[in-house]
Amino acid sequence: MALLQIAEPGMSTEPHQHRLAVGIDLGTTNSLVATVRNGIAVCINDEQGRALLPSIVHYKPEGAVDVGWQAQGAQAQDPRNAIVSVKRFMGRGLRDVAHVESMPYDFVDAEGMVRLRTVQGIKSPVEISADILKVLRTRAEASLGGELTGAVITVPAYFDDAQRQATKDAARLAGLNVLRLLNEPTAAAIAYGLDNGAEGVYAVFDLGGGTFDISILRLSRGVFEVLATNGNAALGGDDFDHRLFCWVLDNAKIAPPSVEDARMLLMKSRSAKEQLSANTEVPIFAKLQSGERIELAITRDAFVDITQNLVGKTLAPTRKALRDAGLEPKDVKGVVMVGGATRMPHIQRAIGDFFGQEPLTNLDPDKVVALGAAIQANVLAGNRKAEDDWLLLDVIPLSLGLETMGGLTEKVITRNSTIPIAKAQEFTTYKDGQTAMAFHVVQGERELVSDCRSLARFELRGIPPMVAGAARIRVTFQVDADGLLSVAAREMSSGVEASVTVKPSYGLTDDEIAGMLRSGADHAREDMEARKLREYQVEAGRLIDATEAALAEDARLLAADERTAIDRMLARLRTLAAGSDAAALSAAIAEANHATTDFAARRMDQSVRRALAGQKLDELKV
Amino acid sequence: MSTEFNQDFFTLFGIAPGFHLDPLALETAYHDLQTRVHPDRFAHLSDADKRVSMQWATRINEAYRTLKNPLSRAQYVLLLKGVDTATESNTAMPPAFLMEQMEWREAVQEARAGEDVDELDKLLARLRHQHAGVVGEIERDIDRTRDYHAAAAAVRRLMFLEKLQHDILDAIESLET
Numbered sequence: 001m002a003l004l005q006i007a008e009p010g011m012s013t014e015p016h017q018h019r020l021a022v023g024i025d026l027g028t029t030n031s032l033v034a035t036v037r038n039g040i041a042v043c044i045n046d047e048q049g050r051a052l053l054p055s056i057v058h059y060k061p062e063g064a065v066d067v068g069w070q071a072q073g074a075q076a077q078d079p080r081n082a083i084v085s086v087k088r089f090m091g092r093g094l095r096d097v098a099h100v101e102s103m104p105y106d107f108v109d110a111e112g113m114v115r116l117r118t119v120q121g122i123k124s125p126v127e128i129s130a131d132i133l134k135v136l137r138t139r140a141e142a143s144l145g146g147e148l149t150g151a152v153i154t155v156p157a158y159f160d161d162a163q164r165q166a167t168k169d170a171a172r173l174a175g176l177n178v179l180r181l182l183n184e185p186t187a188a189a190i191a192y193g194l195d196n197g198a199e200g201v202y203a204v205f206d207l208g209g210g211t212f213d214i215s216i217l218r219l220s221r222g223v224f225e226v227l228a229t230n231g232n233a234a235l236g237g238d239d240f241d242h243r244l245f246c247w248v249l250d251n252a253k254i255a256p257p258s259v260e261d262a263r264m265l266l267m268k269s270r271s272a273k274e275q276l277s278a279n280t281e282v283p284i285f286a287k288l289q290s291g292e293r294i295e296l297a298i299t300r301d302a303f304v305d306i307t308q309n310l311v312g313k314t315l316a317p318t319r320k321a322l323r324d325a326g327l328e329p330k331d332v333k334g335v336v337m338v339g340g341a342t343r344m345p346h347i348q349r350a351i352g353d354f355f356g357q358e359p360l361t362n363l364d365p366d367k368v369v370a371l372g373a374a375i376q377a378n379v380l381a382g383n384r385k386a387e388d389d390w391l392l393l394d395v396i397p398l399s400l401g402l403e404t405m406g407g408l409t410e411k412v413i414t415r416n417s418t419i420p421i422a423k424a425q426e427f428t429t430y431k432d433g434q435t436a437m438a439f440h441v442v443q444g445e446r447e448l449v450s451d452c453r454s455l456a457r458f459e460l461r462g463i464p465p466m467v468a469g470a471a472r473i474r475v476t477f478q479v480d481a482d483g484l485l486s487v488a489a490r491e492m493s494s495g496v497e498a499s500v501t502v503k504p505s506y507g508l509t510d511d512e513i514a515g516m517l518r519s520g521a522d523h524a525r526e527d528m529e530a531r532k533l534r535e536y537q538v539e540a541g542r543l544i545d546a547t548e549a550a551l552a553e554d555a556r557l558l559a560a561d562e563r564t565a566i567d568r569m570l571a572r573l574r575t576l577a578a579g580s581d582a583a584a585l586s587a588a589i590a591e592a593n594h595a596t597t598d599f600a601a602r603r604m605d606q607s608v609r610r611a612l613a614g615q616k617l618d619e620l621k622v
Numbered sequence: 623m624s625t626e627f628n629q630d631f632f633t634l635f636g637i638a639p640g641f642h643l644d645p646l647a648l649e650t651a652y653h654d655l656q657t658r659v660h661p662d663r664f665a666h667l668s669d670a671d672k673r674v675s676m677q678w679a680t681r682i683n684e685a686y687r688t689l690k691n692p693l694s695r696a697q698y699v700l701l702l703k704g705v706d707t708a709t710e711s712n713t714a715m716p717p718a719f720l721m722e723q724m725e726w727r728e729a730v731q732e733a734r735a736g737e738d739v740d741e742l743d744k745l746l747a748r749l750r751h752q753h754a755g756v757v758g759e760i761e762r763d764i765d766r767t768r769d770y771h772a773a774a775a776a777v778r779r780l781m782f783l784e785k786l787q788h789d790i791l792d793a794i795e796s797l798e799t
Contacts, residue, residue: 019666149666179665223653316798323791382666391657417687420661420680480676481661546667593669600670604678605626607658611651612636 019149021179021381022140023187023373026129026153026167028087028209028236029340031055032367033136034374035144036383041191041371044143051367053139055209057131058082059120067135076264079104081118085238086132088210089114089125090170091162091506098234099242102266104259113166113506126170126508127516133174150179152377154369156211157183158231158397160443161455161485162506168482169513179380181482184208185215186226186394187372188338192363193219194375194390200333201227203321205351205359206369207314208339210236214318216325216332222390228324228416229397230317235310237273237341243306244269244298248284252294261288276300277343304346311350318354324416335359340366393418396479403440403449405430412477415445422478426492429473433465437473441487454505460489462496533582540577540585543592544570550596550603557602569595627678630702631685641699641764641773643689652686692757693784696764696777705770707777719779726786734793742797746790749783756780 022044025032030052034043043051050069058071059081066074074082083105089097094107094114106117116123133153141148153176155167164181171178185204192198198219206213213231217224245266249257257265268286275282276298286294322328335351337359342348351359379388396419401411404427412425429437437460444452463471472492479485490497508516547570555563569592576585632639635651657663659678664671688694697707726749733741756776763773 180662221653319798320795323795376662380662380665384663389657391653391660392662393656393660418683420676421683422680478676478680481679542666543668546671596668597670597674600668600674601627604659604674608626608634608655608678611654611658612634 019381019383020140020144020146021149021151021374021377021383022136022144023152023182023370023375023377024133024136024154024171024176025184025187025370025373026087026133026155026170027055027369028085028211028238029055030209030366031132031136032370033140034367034370035140036374036378041374041378043367043370044140046139051370053132053135054084055086055132056082056084057086057128059118059123061119063120065120065131067132075267076260079259079263080106081120083116083118083123083128085210086125086128088234088238089116090129091160091164091166092125093506096234096506098239102242102245102262104263113162113508124508124512124516126166126513127173129167129170130173130516133171133176137174137176148176149381150177150377152180152182152187152373152380153178154182154184154187154373155483156206156208156231156233157185157213157215157226157229158211158233159483160233160398160453161400161483162453163233164483165507168484169508172513173516178482179377181484182373182376183213183215183226183229183394183397183483184211184369185213185229185336185338186217186224186392187370187376188336188363188368189215189217189219189224189372190375190390190392191368191372192336192360193217193224195363198334201325201327201331202334202336203318203332203355204336204338205314205318205342206231206338207341207347208236209341210234210238212236212314212317214314214321216321216327223393224390225393226395226418227327228321229395230321230324231397232313232317235313237270237339239310240273240307240341240344241266241270243310244273244303247298247302247306248294248296251296254288254292254294255290258289261286265294272298273303273344276303277345300345308346311347314347315350315354318351329355332357336363336368337361338365338368394481394483395419396421396483398443398453399445400441400443400455400477400479400485401452402427402475403442407449409442409444409447409449409452412475413479417479419479419483420481422476424474424476427473427475428469429463429466429471430468432468434468434471435463435465436461437463437489439475439487439489441485455485456487456505458487458489460491460496462494463491464494464496466493529582533580533585536582536585536589537577539589540573543589544573544577547592547596550599554599554603554606557606558599562599565595566599627681631689631698634682634685635689639699639702641692641696641761643695645690648686648689652682655682692760693777693780696760696773696780699764700770700774700777703770705774707774715778715782719782723782723786727789730786730790730793734797737797739794739797742790742794746787746794749787749790753780753783753787756783 022033022035032043032051034041045051053068054072056071058066058074071082075084092114094109097114108115108117108122113124153167153171155164168178168181185206188204189202201218204215211233212235215229216227218227248265248269265286268284272282272284280300281297284296284298332355335355342365348359395416396413397415399411399415400413401409404410413421413423440457441455442449442452443455446452460473473489474492475489477485477487573588573592576588635648637643637647637651656679659675659682661675661679664675688698700707729745756779759776760773763769763776
């Protein structure tokens with residue numbers, strides 16, 4: 001009897017059908033896009049052969065947008081409209097951003113996420129990030145020769161919900177299908193671990209341009225399990241530049257510089273910092289607009305001196321992560337260094353001293369995150385091969401909770417819980433006849449709500465009047481595999497339900513995103529309706545393929561009438577996908593997803609039963 | 623949801639119900655199951671598949687978290703036996719134990735006020751020793767003597783110790799930052 005090959009979910013059924021997927025490292029200073037080609041993860045270079053795209057967006061008066069190297073020159077000439085390090089503004093309010101006073105931008109003073117007034121109008125950090133992502137998407141599609149199935153976008157592990165949601169929104173604006181938000185240190189661990197067949201506990205120390213993460217992972221038999229993560233979402237190479245910039249101002253004894261001079265001096269400071277990694281003394285020459293000249297030299301020792309406390313700021317989170325993982329420095333087998341800022345010798349020395357071992361610097365700290373994301377994207381897009389049988393278990397970096405009486409936080413999900421995770425908590429009314437209840441969702445470790453990040457507020461209405469304390473309000477938090485939270489609330493005795501997807505206090509509403517999509521220059525040229533129809537057609541195609549593959553394997557799990565219903569639904573999807581009625585097609589997709597839920601659940605049951613029966617994936621036979 | 627989904631955590635992982643368990647067997651079963659149900663396997667499939675996958679992965683994470691930690695495992699086993707340790711709140715705690723708790727708290731407060739991290743570390747080590755002793759009692763009460771009410775009493779003491787451990791870690795953290 002011939003053995004039939006059973007494809008597990010997630011494994012490609014037709015090996016020749018390669019779906020185009022990329023990993024994108026959307027960095028503070030530089031961004032990259034990578035893909036898996038012939039089984040090997042590679043960065044996709046621009047036409048000049050450069051992998052890095054400086055994360056700089058220049059809005060020009062006549063309506064053009066320059067991104068990357070082209071925009072770099074505009075930094076000092078047109079600093080108000082040449083936006084750098086926009087990642088620092090993602091999901092942040094104006095008051096959260098450090099060094100606002102020395103930034104050249106025209107900030108809009110309003111509630112919620114920071115906005116910048118540019119020559120092309122008011123821009124949200126989400127739109128600016130989308131402009132960077134669009135360039136990477138275009139680069140990837142040109143290089144791969146087709147439309148992308150999806151992308152994995154990396155985020156700092158220590159990003160909170162608002163920052164993650166902002167990143168996902170930016171990808172959506174850029175027309176990318178986000179397969180997953182992946183934590184940067186985890187991406188690096190995948191790239192490093194798979195390459196080196198690593199086993200044991202590893203620390204990933206990731207100091208980028210604007211963010212710092214430390215993740216402790218255990219790698220065993222193809223499982224990448226994050227044990228704990230910590231960090232500082234507002235600490236990075238930029239801060240080292242800023243210290244040096246302040247040193248230059250102090251030592252040059254000049255009047256407060258113009259915004260153009262300030263930007264120029266900051267660029268000189270960054271360049272000097274980079275040179276100090278290889279040299280013990282570096283000159284800093286500059287000519288100001290006033291004609292004044294600056295001629296200074298900084299030694300490595302002086303630089304170490306003025307930045308030592310920044311280095312120190314990375315150690316406390318590192319200690320915390322280890323403690324949360326229940327480990328000591330000596331338990332760590334290797335320390336993987338990621339991010340351009342880890343090139344600084346005094347960072348390497350401090351980390352080496354802390355862990356009692358030389359950190360691993362044999363990989364390119366600029367590229368390793370994008371490469372790991374590409375490997376993950378390849379698997380998530382459905383190009384999984386038998387040897388890609390690895391599993392990634394990541395955690396939520398910061399606790400999630402609700403505000404209770406007296407401005408205190410009630411934690412619902414604690415930091416470093418493996419995701420996805422759901423938890424329910426019950427609350428009650430405090431007044432007789434109370435019919436509504438307001439909830440304030442926060443993220444952070446502190447006891448006082450005012451010390452945590454406000455994520456969102458929502459209300460549950462229509463609670464039947466009862467005496468105080470009689471109502472039972474169950475609030476359920478669900479965190480998905482992207483680390484994003486959704487919250488549902490229900491009064492248990494009446495069943496009144498209020499379900500919300502957390503709309504961050506520092507985020508954009510669905511309407512705002514829709515508005516940005518409509519006004520996007522890309523889409524103005526394109527008929528919105530036609531674009532929508534095409535998206536639905538792609539989705540219908542994906543749904544038909546997936547359902548057919550499921551039927552080929554597991555049709556016997558369906559009764560005859562259920563099979564007929566699914567076949568009829570597939571036929572309807574095919575007909576509508578060939579037509580031009582976007583609304584009808586969208587409705588049919590929703591219906592089909594609903595109709596196949598039972599089938600999906602039964603297939604999953606079967607898979608779980610097989611696991612219980614001790615059958616390994618590669619031993620399955622019919 | 624299906625019967626598979628709602629079965630108890632021990633059945634879900636295919637391991638014998640009881641307090642004592644082989645951590646490696648638990649971890650292996652956990653990884654095997656997550657490999658099959660995790661959302662990363664279903665990212666390219668339909669919304670129905672993604673939803674079912676997230677529910678399953680969430681459930682399996684909950685099961686693993688519950689069984690991995692001795693306190694939550696003991697509470698879960700007792701719940702299966704019909705003893706709800708949460709509702710029988712701290713009635714009838716032995717006075718000697720309560721006295722000891724007060725002494726612990728004072729020692730932690732004193733070390734915190736004196737900013738003495740070394741002392742806090744020492745307290746933590748002593749506490750962990752005591753913690754292990756209570757876990758041993760629970761194992762005996764559940765697995766050998768099957769005295770579930772004695773086990774429930776030990777579980778309540780363990781809750782005190784975990785709270786204390788949490789406070790010490792908090793104190794260390796606040797002194798280090």
